[in-house]
Amino acid sequence: MEQYSFQLTEEIARWRFEVFIKSCSAWFIAFTNPTAGPWKRVMGRNKDGVEGEVYRFPRDANRPDLILVCDELKMIAIIEAKDSLAKLQVDNQLSKSARVVENLSDILAGLGENKFWGLRSRYSVCAGLLWGGETGSSTEHREALVERFARKMGKGKAITIRQYICIEVLKDAASGELTVSVYVPKRQAGIRGLPEAALLRTFMPDR
């Protein structure tokens, strides 16, 4: 095989995490935001595991980068992705991401009648931030980022976000291997979510 080198773009970071999620049976991907194709719809599953359309974004609507569902925890994760932590730290970006999470939470909460969504309309919402990099972030950086993100919430719809996660996709400079780490921040603007261990357990790849 030809040896090609790559830059860790947002697309690649997000895709790497999706590959990771496919190995975690507790979660399924309800929506991902690549540039095109038949993936522009939020998809759910009925009780028999059959997939079906839940929601279609209007053409000019702001979309999240990923929506994940965990039936075991009764949780939906709405995730914003960037190719670097620095890009997520921009104030406008955090505000925009917060609005997307709030608006979408509101929409998904109203889909109780959809046969592929149903009771998931009552699930709690976890807001996630995903980034790529070549050096790992510090706990302080992540805590500060999530605290700022949490402060942006609640200025739009009356949805309470109780849980946050951070996903870091790291590129090994020598081998180009990409690894995924999921973090649950300790401080979440005073709101306590699930115990860290309970949440992290669902992000363990199946063996």
Add this chain to the structure above:
Amino acid sequence: MTANTSTYLELWSDSFHEGDWAVDHITRILKTPNVNVTMEYVKGFIPRYQFRGPEINLCITVFGSYRSWTRLPKMISDMLDWGKPDLILYDPESKRILFSVEETAAVPTGNQSLQRCERMYGALRISVPFWYLITEFGMHVDGGVRRDSIWPTIMALKLTRGKKTPCVVLHYSDIDNPEDYSTGKGLESLFNYLGGIVANFAKGMPVFDGIEDPLSEQFADMLRFVKDQWGALVDFLPGSEKLDDADLPKLYARTAINQSLGTYRWPVNFLIWPQFDALPRTVQAGQIGKQLIKEDPLCEIFEKHLSQKKAYTLSNRTGSRPQPGAEIAKWITKQRRLFNSGGVLEPHAEYTVKPSDFPKSKSGLYHVTTAKNIVYLYNRWGDVQDAIESAFPRLKRKITGMDPAKPTLVYISNSLKPGRIFGDPFTGQIAAFATIFGKLDPEPRYVLAYFPHQAYTQAIAGEQDKSNKGLTLMRELTDMLLFGGGVAVALQSNTVL
């Protein structure tokens, strides 16, 4: 026992999702009880599929997100200059592209319908087989269901014949299930065919071996679609009475894969738009100039020329999409700044567009549309040049070297937003119209693109790199660009008149 020699293919794609989705479909074709398929993620994220069986030992690696990769294969890099197709299957050993695919969930209405046609041209110009998978029925923003335009399909038919390479438009969905990939036969047909090409390659056979019949079926579907739909869009289609000719699909298929045509013969002048006098009488009679929505000196003459039978247009069914006044004022300011950055021209030229030129619509927004027509087919370039010189006297005696007797396509984009004409959907429109109306015909037409509201400086390659897909395309497919203030640019020679 399995085939000993391993063959390698790379599937390059706009996103990993699309690449992986495509290989998944191809796998369904290749997988048999005797063929074992495995998949691994190289470096944790690059999907690599291995097919092993009695006649197959094939590895396909998926590379998503073209621009994330450095040192792209040159043939792929060159093709991307013309726009990014969603999928490109590449043989790294022969450095050859086996096929490329564009697939879209976008609603094929209005301007959108020709968006991406530049990718079709970009592939066919270097003889790369191209498949375009598009929804036949789409939900418009007004909630109504619309059917795809005929132009991408006609463009594909003309490119297939002109370049002797497959260029196929496949439709999915139906009227009750708009935009649904799983409805209609387009998706299945696409991957049955592409799977066949991959299987041939893996077995060391000519890639088009056994392909003629399924390819004929795809062309038959395209011709049926045009037959059903052309009357809803245009007043006249050359050769419409031959669309259900039983030989036509075979003719296209054999031409596409360079097989002998045998006893098959092309219908005379099929899909070749004629001179005015060869139009049906009723269509000739309908060519009457109309009042413009927004005034423009050159478009006014074009409309008069319709009444004078010097040119004809395709239909009168296009509309206007008014814009907010504040945006118009902002865009004009930017256009004027761009225009003035070009310095002094001889004879003097000025960007005279102003907000008050744009009439208010019923909704309170402002019309930017000049003539409702965006395509005029002229019998003679001489009449076009007369119109240009009359509307913009500064160009008198400046346009030289053109053959006055040559037929000409005039394309108009009324877009006002700076830079817009070099992006979607206008590059797709120019690629489609230039291909459909003459660049590949036995008697080719000149192509003039007129942008009444745009500043010419955007088309000049200066010190800074202004290469983009729009300019790349216009350089090859147009003979002259004409901008606001009556400034002409010939991109081939980078000359400003």
